[in-house]
Amino acid sequence: ELVSAAMWSTAQYLWSIGSGPVYRWTRGQTRISIVAPDSQMEALQFPSVCAALADAGETAADAAADMNGQRRRLEYVRRVLERRVADLQKDLDEADDVDLLDRVGNSLMAATDHIAAGTKGVIPDVHDAHGEATLEIELAPGVTAAQQAARLLRRAAKLRRRANVLPPRLHRVRELIFETEQLLDALLDEDTIAEEVMTRWERRVEVRQSAAVEVRQGATLPGETAGGTGGSTEGRHGAHPRRYLTSTGWSVWAGRNNRENDIVTHRLAAQNDVWFHAHGYAGSHVILRREGRKQEPSRQTLEEAAAVAAYWSKGRTANKVPVVYTLAKYVSKPKGAVPGLAVMKRERTIMARPALLAEEERQT
Structure with missing residues (x-):
């Protein structure tokens, strides 16, 4: 279903004219051709149409997984902002009592000689919130009228400052919610948002980075349930890395996207597994x-494991790619870093x- 009817039509044509190098454009709509692209165009070369179509399908699946993760992150940001609006509105509603607190505090200060500490008294000329009766106040044991009046006036001053400061903040948070919803609408139109834009947005709205990272890593691929499917180790982590075998029988696993790279490196890899990454290129985290x-x-x-890391990188079209490798225990992730970022030694x-x-072959 990831391959459109137009792609199948192109594939049938290419199959009908024989074999040879096949090129797939990496920008815009999926295009496959036997004609070598212009040097300024970005395209990948494949040995066959099947390989090109398989790569197109995997690329589309990766994009869908990234989009799903971005949607969850934006929904988390929206929930955080909505809670902020509720808290700010609650504080602002309390500021409505400032005039009453002022009147009570000033009147109580004037009536200090008539109300003893720890007793109940009526403050003349001060009505309740409904304006229907004079206000009766009861002082706590050991608290004088002057002390209570000072507390009320301090509270009134605090609420008055709040009434001046909170409305602009409330307006700003509501604007951020609107902009977050615009980003969500962009995802509905299948416009993937660049990772650096997402990270800047989370910082702009001051979402706790640790919580944001948890949401990113918790996102599942379309069709998966939380925690993965089945009982396999990688399935329990919600990841299904590409899996290969070297000519000597060693397993090689490669992450499909930044989220899976994190899981492969920091959850699935054993301490003494060998970790690979193309040097100077964005690409998969690979473990031997x-x-x-x-x-x-x-x-x-x-060398065979390094070849996989080179292939699943932006350097795939190069003749040779420098690949760094070390033991997995020497690879770490800075606190709060974006998915896929790793530091090695x-x-x-x-x-x-x-x-x-x-x-x-996957075991079921």
Whole structure:
């Protein structure tokens, strides 16, 4: 369903004229051609139409997952802002009592000689909120009329300041809610929002970064339930990384998007798994899984895993890509950092030609 009828029509035409390099444009609508693109156009080369269509489908699935995560983050921001509006409105409503508090405080101050500490007394010429009767006040034990009057006047002064400050704040938060809803509308139109725009927006509305990150990492792919599907390790984390096998039988896992990169690196990887990433390019976090092995991976195994990291990166069209690797225990995520960001140490670099391996059969 991810591949449109137009794409199938193009595929049938390409199949009918033989094999050879196939190109897929990376911007705008999905376009596949056997004609090499202009040097200024951004396109990826594939060995076959099937490979190009499979990549287009995976790209569309990744975009859908990112869009779903962004929607959840924006909905979380909207809920935070709506709570702020409710709190500000409550504080503003309390400020309506400022005039009454002023009158009571001033009248009580004038009547200090008539009301003893800890007793009940009537304050003349001061009516209740309905204006129907004189106001009766009861002082707490040990509290004099002067002390109570001072408290009331301080409270009135505080509410008066609040009445001046809160309306502009309330208006501002309501504007932020409106702008958040505009971003949500953009997602309904299937316009993916750039990650840096999302991060700036969360900072602008002052949403706690730790909470925002939890929402990002908690987003599930379309069709998944919270916590993943099935009983597999990666399924319980709501992630389904690409899985391959090296020629020597080692498992290689690659994240499909920034959210999965976080899960692969910080939840699924064992301490001594080997972690890979294309140096200088955005791309997948890749792990070479030891699965209990005590021996070190061979040079060939490292190169094959690095080739996967190079392939699932923006450097895929390069002849060779520098790939850094280190043990997973030396990879960390700064507190509050955006999804996919990682800091490593003790890394080494290997030059790899972008390539894929045989897919690992999933266990059910």
